[in-house]
Amino acid sequence: MKTTEINKIRETRTIIIGGGVSGLACGRTLHERGQDFIMLTEEIGGRMLTSRSHQVNYGASYITEDYENIMPYMGGGKRIWTHNCYFHDSNRPISFYRPRTLLEVGKLIRLYRIAADFRKRLRVLRHKALYISQKEALEEDLVLKGYTRKPAVEFVRENGLEYLNRTYFSPLFNSTGFIEYDRCNTFAYLDNLMALICKTYVANHSHCCHMLPKGWENRIARCRVKAMRREGDTFEVRTERDVFRADNVVLALPYYSAKTFYDVPKPEHSVPIYVLEVRGERNKCCRGKEVVFFQPEEHEITILWQQVTGTDILFSKTKEPDLGKYYTSYHMISRIYWPTAVVLSGGEWFEQKLEKGVYLASDYNICGLEDAYITGVYAANQICGVF
Numbered sequence: 001m002k003t004t005e006i007n008k009i010r011e012t013r014t015i016i017i018g019g020g021v022s023g024l025a026c027g028r029t030l031h032e033r034g035q036d037f038i039m040l041t042e043e044i045g046g047r048m049l050t051s052r053s054h055q056v057n058y059g060a061s062y063i064t065e066d067y068e069n070i071m072p073y074m075g076g077g078k079r080i081w082t083h084n085c086y087f088h089d090s091n092r093p094i095s096f097y098r099p100r101t102l103l104e105v106g107k108l109i110r111l112y113r114i115a116a117d118f119r120k121r122l123r124v125l126r127h128k129a130l131y132i133s134q135k136e137a138l139e140e141d142l143v144l145k146g147y148t149r150k151p152a153v154e155f156v157r158e159n160g161l162e163y164l165n166r167t168y169f170s171p172l173f174n175s176t177g178f179i180e181y182d183r184c185n186t187f188a189y190l191d192n193l194m195a196l197i198c199k200t201y202v203a204n205h206s207h208c209c210h211m212l213p214k215g216w217e218n219r220i221a222r223c224r225v226k227a228m229r230r231e232g233d234t235f236e237v238r239t240e241r242d243v244f245r246a247d248n249v250v251l252a253l254p255y256y257s258a259k260t261f262y263d264v265p266k267p268e269h270s271v272p273i274y275v276l277e278v279r280g281e282r283n284k285c286c287r288g289k290e291v292v293f294f295q296p297e298e299h300e301i302t303i304l305w306q307q308v309t310g311t312d313i314l315f316s317k318t319k320e321p322d323l324g325k326y327y328t329s330y331h332m333i334s335r336i337y338w339p340t341a342v343v344l345s346g347g348e349w350f351e352q353k354l355e356k357g358v359y360l361a362s363d364y365n366i367c368g369l370e371d372a373y374i375t376g377v378y379a380a381n382q383i384c385g386v387f
């Protein structure tokens, strides 16, 4: 349904604001339960943005085998192997089989055990978070809760991981979390390591954006929400030309968008990033490498990733990085700025029920496609009384 076709106040039970993965998950669940709702969104997919050909991801890029909820919609992408990944300053693929690293094998095994335990706990938390809030689920696991309170720096020091962190995990964290590990807690640090211990795949967004709204496309209105206010027991939501009323509102959009019309909690680490698509002749340091990770102190670029189309995707902390460092010649195909690219877990998690009838979805507590999806299902379950 296009905005221009809506010309009267529309009443419904639930308004979902935002059509990214969290809003779509909420819509899908409400649809399956036969609920009355409408989705107001500027566009479908949000941070699941792709190029026109759908072959290149401009937002979220990878999923792991533990993304159980979205795997049916987003699976089937190319497997990402560590033997195709390089650090910028090395000509050998990333490997733990190095003489210096083998001296640390005891610490590596200990870290693996901690990460495997974290993985198990995170899976339990995710199952619970479909029905109780992420915050409540965290309260039920004191180990995970402890990780949200412990700075990653302390975790690295306690486990004697300085060398392994400097050599492997800190550049990996910087490449996909877009900030340095020492600004984060242990939860975010271990969550980032899941890409190493789980099978990891390129996310297939076009299938997901097609399948999730299937059967309820007519409930989607493309428009920008400008204002929202409580009216007794209901809520009034305004776009440029229309007014909607509902008993429930699901805010399925990031902080910087939602705060323009509702007092949403501010995440501790909301990280921006530029995504560039470039076609070019790589210079020697990057030639022949499928995925290249960069050390945070030395580069504006965090990752350079060859795509099936022959182009490269680069994540950059600045708008106009010096690409001459990586290419002998190049042509910029596109540049996208994400004011909130990822949100890394902070020390205090937020309630998802903000007030009676208002639910916070999206990645305010845990970042990533799977967890955002879960927040949307949780909101729908609350609205339907499925606990």
Ligand SMILES: Cc1cc2nc3c(=O)[nH]c(=O)nc-3n(C[C@H](O)[C@H](O)[C@H](O)COP(=O)(O)OP(=O)(O)OC[C@H]3O[C@@H](n4cnc5c(N)ncnc54)[C@H](O)[C@@H]3O)c2cc1C
Pocket: 017, 018, 019, 020, 021, 022, 023, 040, 041, 042, 043, 044, 045, 046, 047, 048, 058, 059, 060, 061, 062, 063, 223, 224, 225, 226, 252, 253, 254, 257, 258, 273, 275, 338, 340, 341, 342, 361, 362, 363, 367, 368, 369, 370, 372
């Ligand atoms: C560059 C990048 C790389 C990432 N890499 C990964 C990764 O590899 N793996 C992973 O799991 N996650 C990754 N993420 C994070 C992941 O994309 C997000 O956690 C997830 O997509 C959040 O989904 P969402 O639905 O909550 O929000 P969004 O996808 O941001 O959706 C918000 C929606 O709200 C709409 N909207 C905004 N303002 C308004 C308004 N005023 N009125 C109406 N509609 C509005 C937007 O149009 C959009 O459709 C990455 C993100 C980025 C940007």
